[in-house]
Amino acid sequence: MHKRPHLPPLQTLRAFEAAVRLASFTRAADELALTQGAVSQHVRALEARLGTPLFARERSGAVPTPRAHELALQIRQGLNVLERAFDPLTHGASRARGRMRESVRLTVSVLPPFADRWLTPRLDRFKRKYPHIELVLRKEAALARLDRRDGVDVALRYGPGAWPGVQAERFMEEEIFPVMSPVYRNGAAPRRFADLAHCTLLKHRAQPWEPWFQAVGLDLTEPRGAPRFDDARGLLDAAEQGQGIALARASLVAQALREGRLVRLWKRRVTDIYAHFVVWRADSPKREAIEALRAWLHSEAGRRAG
CATH class of the missing domain: 3.40.190.10 (Periplasmic binding protein-like II)
Incomplete structure (x- = not known):
């Protein structure tokens, strides 16, 4: 008889996912009504279980590794499935059919040189991993507004990382x-x-x-x-x-x-002094696709140059 693997506690998974998504133990603690020390303990427990560090401890704080972003995306998807399973609105045959993964088009604003010399040569790997997500590259130097007027869902920017009204996450120095x-x-x-x-x-x-x-x-x-x-x-x-x-x-x-x-x-x-950031709006209706792109960018940044 096949023995089911012993999963980490749900609270540990939630604490880790929030710490990666928010790039902060403090903000994760606030979101989950925990102490910062409790979040740190959950993360250390997961690192001990996996036998690998999931955060790089730097002066500026704990920075998620590419492996952490990949794992957090998988946990996030699993949590979403659980939430839908216990949502009364998702019951019934019609809802069950609707759970099939739908195609998503994600419009990405990116500087032309970075698109041509770094991003485009890697897109085949993204397509193989996320065949349901269609990336549409908009090569431009101007900063996209990331709203309905310009139709851009995500931006890849190079700079200091402080842009008003949007979420920004560094993925590569x-x-x-x-x-x-x-x-x-x-x-x-x-x-x-x-x-x-x-x-x-x-x-x-x-x-x-x-x-x-x-x-x-x-x-x-x-x-x-x-x-x-x-x-x-x-x-x-x-x-x-x-x-x-x-x-x-x-x-x-x-x-x-x-x-x-x-x-x-x-x-x-x-x-x-500058770095590459992925930028999006917190209220975007394409959050899951954006999270997949974020995790993939971190994974690609962790590869050898080229």
């Missing part, structure tokens, strides 16, 4: 580093950081050089008179053509580095 074409200056790459003072540094409107200069201890200011670009696609195209050295985000140049169209200068790791 960015490493930044200088890159150049093998044909720039006949392949004579600068050997020291200070040599950049004698190179053509390409500028991006939203990606200044000074934070990187400061991170590597280089006493240089923002380059003047250098070619300037309003979007990352134009910046990286110019770098590939040998027009100068660009400060690049790892997510946008992985393929160009593999194919040899660009070369990374130095291995010094510098994390950008």
Whole structure:
């Protein structure tokens, strides 16, 4: 006789799911009328049961791992099934037939370079995992309002993460580093950081050089008179053509580095002050599809670059 697995207590699952969804033990405790310590104990119990950490303890707080987001999505779906089972309105044959998973169209606003160089090459994996969700990409630089007027359900944004009126969840940090074409200056790459003072540094409107200069201890200011670009696609195209050295985000140049169209200068790791966020409205009627996308984004961000 097959023995049923012993499941964790329902309260443990609820506490963990809320902590991941809200990205905060404190807010999870408030929602569930528990203490922060109780939520922390539930999470530790689940980590001990699985034998793997589900949160990274950082100065800013506990940050869910990609495994935590995947597990929380599965728990959330299970809780939704239980809630429907005990809802009197869901009883009856007509309701039972309606429980079949329906197709959902999710319109996603995303910056064109990130869509082309990071998101699109991964979409086949999303389609295989969530065949009932159709992602419609709207490539645009403007911030979507995420309301009925613009028809956008979710936005992928790069920035500080503080946007009024919406929920924002960080799913990936960015490493930044200088890159150049093998044909720039006949392949004579600068050997020291200070040599950049004698190179053509390409500028991006939203990606200044000074934070990187400061991170590597280089006493240089923002380059003047250098070619300037309003979007990352134009910046990286110019770098590939040998027009100068660009400060690049790892997510946008992985393929160009593999194919040899660009070369990374130095291995010094510098994390950008900005990060990638998934943004949505709390009252969206497509919450389950959005939660699936959020979990998938965290999973993809945990993969090796490219």
